[in-house]
Amino acid sequence: MAKKQNAPRLFLIDGSGYIFRAYHALPPLTRASDGVSVGAVAGFCNMIWKFLSEMKGSEAPTHLAVIFDKSEQTFRNELYPEYKAHRPPAPEDLVPQFPLIRDATRAFNLPCIEMGGFEADDLIATYARQAAANGATVKIISSDKDLMQLIVDEVIQLYDPMKNKALGPEAVMEKFGVTPDKVIDAQALIGDSTDNVPGAPGIGPKTAAELINTFGSLDAILERANEVKQQKRRETLINFADQIRISRQLVTLRDDVAVEDKWEDFAVREPDPGMLLTFLEAMEFRTLSRRVRDYYSKEKGEEIVAQYAAAQAAAPQAAAQSTRAPGRVVEAVEKEFKRDAYKTVRDLPTLEAYIARAKAAGAVGLDTEADAHDATRAQLVGLSLSLGANDAIYVPLAHRGADSRAGELFASEVPAEKAAPDVGEQIPLTAALAALHPLLEDPSVVKVGLNVKWDIALFAKHKITLAPYDDPMLISYTLYGGMDDHDKFALIEKHLGHELASRADVTGKGKAQITFDLAPIERAVAYSCEQADAALRLWRKLKPELGAERLVTVYETLERPLPPVLAAMEREGIKIDPQMLSSLSGDFAQRMAQYEAEAYGLAGREFNIGSPKQIGEVLFDEMKLQGGSKTKTGAWSTDESILSGLAEEHALPAKVLEWRQLSKLRNTYTEALQAAVNPQTNRVHTTYALAASTTGRLASNDPNLQNIPIRTEEGRRIRDAFIAEKGNVLVSADYSQIELRLLAHVADIPQLKQAFADGVDIHARTASEMFGVPVEGMPKEIRNNAKAINFGIIYGISAFGLARNLGIEREEAGAYIKKYFERFPGIRDYMESTKAFAREHGYVQTIFGRRIWVKGVQSKNHQERAFGERQSINAPLQGAAADIIRRAMVRLPPALAKAKLKSRMLLQVHDELVFEAPKDEADKLCKLAKDVMEAAPEPAAVLSVPLTVEAKAGASWGAAH
Incomplete structure (x- = not known):
């Protein structure tokens, strides 16, 4: 192909290469207002601006796009699972910057191109070949050697922006010793340790070039390998021929990808000065902002001033920008809801038009409706999208028509003809999802949903990965964990002053309740559209607060990554043995009697x-x-603490407690679990709530699998009823004494830190420190006393509480606590400083930055304040433990996939994770889970105390302990 006069000039920027070059070339940088890592974003913006500023005149591009990698998994992983398997994960502080860099690209008014299943290099190859075939010249802005195979003299070139140098055939010859058309053959022989391309063992660039230049091609080399004189080289080519051919497939860039965007659509567009400057100001890039402003002032005079002023008037504070889409102006949050403004969409063209608007907007509210409350059984009935206040649509997909009960339920409000079985036209589910699929996975459009985990689970059934997404409930939890109720109804009422319609308004309740697919569509529209509308409004109000409160990193690393992980765990469920539970239930009933x-x-x-x-x-x-003591109603209190105290004096309270324990186990577990089995999967599926506890711990519901007692024989027997499928085992991986380890770290207690480092019995070491008793041969009761003090101190236990726990006098318990603090003064210092911080700020923080608001700690009432102070002592420790296991849960699924294990994560129970694995994977899984979980705090926090995870396999959950 020859270069044509006045030919279009297509420039393709290797965006992923820019990102990592920018990240590694500059020192770490955080945004001053909120501490968000933005170093790579800053470097990327400076590189783009420099490139755009310098590419002028006859060599300037006529067409330009930035190409990114979308995901790690591509067609190459299917071909060769080990491909890139050894690559470390992206640095933790870089991951939240990926979406910001996409936003930066759009702020520069550049096409932002990526596609699942393919690498950026494949897209670059496809666009380069297409453009060249149509008479354009192509310049690829990258120094990546893998792209050298695309070079065609004067038609397709590489350009290294750092060296300001074009890379043509001469550079290829210098690098590989062959011409560009032979690069693939050379790479197939050489391999690539970075990408784990195996190649031919022992053959490097020099030998590969020699072989290719001698035989002419890789095929000729392999066909005539017996002619190679050197014995070792000859044997390698013969013995590893298949491996070399696979390597060639791995290094060959696909130039026939069915790309959605055409290269002709990449015509160069001048950045919108207002949009670009608003983005740069939001990111707090002062120097680049000034440089851009000066440039436009010089080039366009007063025009830039007017545009920028208009943008700033619409968004007066940089903090008002979404950290996920900071280049877009955030509108003022409208509080008036107009349900009659919502629309029903029944045809594909109208839906497609709304989808196009959503792509242009960059953010869309989302709500999905299903025919069941359990995500594992639910089927999609309809969904709503919202682009702004009262601008929402409902798309019915599987409504079956209101049955007779619906007609009776809503007879007073819904005309008879609208409660009839004929629900009108609906877009076929397959066609609607095909239209929605690109939007739901579009990396440039954030999907906003209340309890987005539900939406993720529903779409996963249709092979749709909802991303990127935001959940205002999780944002609220990040901002006000421990303070507010994060239920969507409470949040909307608090922040928007509006009372959301309830699902019962659509489906009724009690015996008259119907499923959503049988409800009148008119009511479904009002209910579902309002949910999507409210989600978007709440997001626009709360998301900027994350930046203002410096909590973006907490949200991005501890909250936002978890919904798909939990949705997958809920979908997996766990198998139980109904016969064992039935037998236990019968045994409990007899003993209760x-x-x-x-x-x-x-x-x-x-x-x-x-x-x-x-x-x-x-x-x-x-x-x-x-x-005894009485409650506010005047009735006698008979809670566990009262009856436990009485049980020491009389047998009747003890019998009542024993009866209650068995009754709770029978009603909550042995009976309820049998009823909870999903007939479609024959497994029990719990539901996890993210924004439920004060400290960040997850909550398990319907059924609750986190409160099965493990210290009693009965509780352990219930765990024995949780079993693995045939040929599999269950693996339990549990952090050992994690809160005590965190206490030793944050309070900086040398004795405890040394004990954990040495791997000795921490309770025996504590007893030895306190009471001067040798660890060897220590009486059990002394160790137990130390254990009770260790754990009691974490919860701010009083002398009265410790006395009750140990069965000793209050004075003796007080002496124990005093002695403990004398021996470990750092713990007292930690407690006092933490309480003081809580009294001043109203909250405490974990080592990962999670903010836990403590109710009552600032109260003038002494009793309320004292209770709050006790809570504040444990909250940073329990919260940090919760943060650590969250970080582990996010890392484990990709680690399992990378190790090519079939094992699945099933349950999270406080400090424990439960997996199911084929028997032959059990040992590998135990090691992998242990390694990932123990390293979970890093790099955000480096503990001065080692974490220890005990991982064990067994046929049942009980046996895995």
Whole structure:
């Protein structure tokens, strides 16, 4: 191909290469207002501006685009699973910058191109070949050697922007010793350790070039390998021929990708000065902002001033920009909801037009509706999209028409003809999802949903990976964890002053309740559109607060990555043995009957053992036992703490406690778990709530699998009923004494840190430090006392509480605590400084920056304040433990995939993760889980105390302990 006069000039910027060059070339940089890492963004912007400023005149591009890698998994991984398997993950502070760099590209008014399943190099190859075939010249802005195979003299060149140098055939000959058309053959022989391309062992660039120049091509080399004189080289070519051919497939860039955008559409467009400057100001790139402003002032005079002023008027504060889309002006949040403004979309062209608007907007509110509350059983019924206040559509997809119950339920409000089985036209589900699929996975459009984990789970059933996404509920939790209720209804009422419609308004409740697919569409539209509308409005209000409060990193690393991980765990579920549970249930029922009969004998009469009121009357009114207290209603309190104290003096409270324990286990687990089995999967599927606890711990619901007691024989027997599928085992990986280790770290206690470093019994070491007793041969009761103090201190235990736990006098317990603080003064210092911080700020923080608001800690009421102070002592430790296991959970799925293990993560129970694995993978999984979990704090926090994870396999959950 020859260069033509006045031919179009297509420049393709290797965006992914720019990112890593920018990241490694500059020192770490954080945004002053919120601490967000922006070094790579800054470097990228400076490189783009320099390039655009210097490319002028006859050599300037007529067409220009920036090409990015979309994901690590491409067609090459299917061809050769080990491809790039040894590459370390991207640096943690770089990952949140990826979407910001996409936003930077758009702020410069440049096409931002990426495509799942292919590398950026494949897209570059495709566009280069297409453009060259149509008479254009192509310049690839990159120094990546892998792109040298594309070079065609005077038609396709590489250009290294750092060296300001074009790379043509001469550079290829210098690098590989062959012409550009032979680069693929050379790379197939050489291999690539960085990408884990195997190549031919022992053959380097010089030998590869010699072979190619001698035989002419790789095919000729392999066909005539027996002619190679050197024995070792000859044997390598013969023995590794298949490996070499696979290597050739791996290094060959695809130039026939079915790209969605045409190169002709990449015509160079001048950046919008207002948009670009608004982005740069939001990122706080002062020097580049000034440089850009000066340039446009010089080039366009007053025009730039007017444009920039208009942009600033629309967004008066840089903090008002979304950190995911900081180049876009955030509109003021409208609080008035107009349900009659929402529209129903029943045809594909109207839906496609709305999708096009969403792509242009860059952010879209989302809500999905299904025919069940359980995501594992639910099927998509309809969905809503919102682009602004009262600008929302509902797309019915699988409504079946309201049944007779719906007609009766809404007879007073819905005309009879609208409650009829005929629901009107609906876009076929397959066609609608095909149209929506690109939008839902478009990296340039953030999808905003309330409880987005639900949406992720529903779309996953249709092979759609929802990304990128934001969840205002999780943003609120990041900002106000421990302070507010993060339920969507409470959030909308608090921040928007609006009361959301409830699902019962659509489906009814109780015996009259119907499934969503049978509800009148008119009600479905109002309900679902309002959810999507409210999600977007709330996001626009809360997202900027993350930057203002310097909590972006917490959200991006601890909250936002978890929904797809949890959705996958919920989808997997875990198998149980119904027969074992049934047997346990029967055993518990018999023992409960026995305890009940014994209780009647001790009381001298029958009473309702399940009634706290009647128990109180028997114990305190009739038997006159001392130590009772009454509730605000005037009834006797019979909670566990009261009955435990009484049980030391009388047998009846002990029988009641034993009965209660078995009753709870039977009702909550042995009976409920049998009913919870999903008939489609024959497994139990719990649901995890992210924004539920004060400290960041996840909550398990429907059924709750986190509160099965493990210190009792009965609880352990229940865990035995959780089993693996045939041929598999369950693996439990559990952090050992993680909160004590964190205490030793944050309080900087040399003795405890040394004990953990040495791997000795921490409770025995504590007892030895406190009481001067040798660790060897230490009496069990002394170690147990030290254990109770160790764990009690974490929770700010009082002398009264410790006395009750150890069964000793309060004075003796107080002496223990005093001695503990004398031996470990750093713990006292930590507690006092933490309480002081909480009183001043109203919250405490974990070592990862999670903010935990503590209710009552600033109260004038002494009792409330003291309770808050006790909470503030443990919150940073429990919160940090929760943060660590969250970080591990995010890293484990890609680690399992990279190791090519079939193992699956099933459950999270506080400091423990449960997996299911083929038997032959158990040992590998135990090691991998241990390695990932122990390294989870890094690089955000480097602990001065080692974390220890105990991983064990067994046929059941109980056996894996």
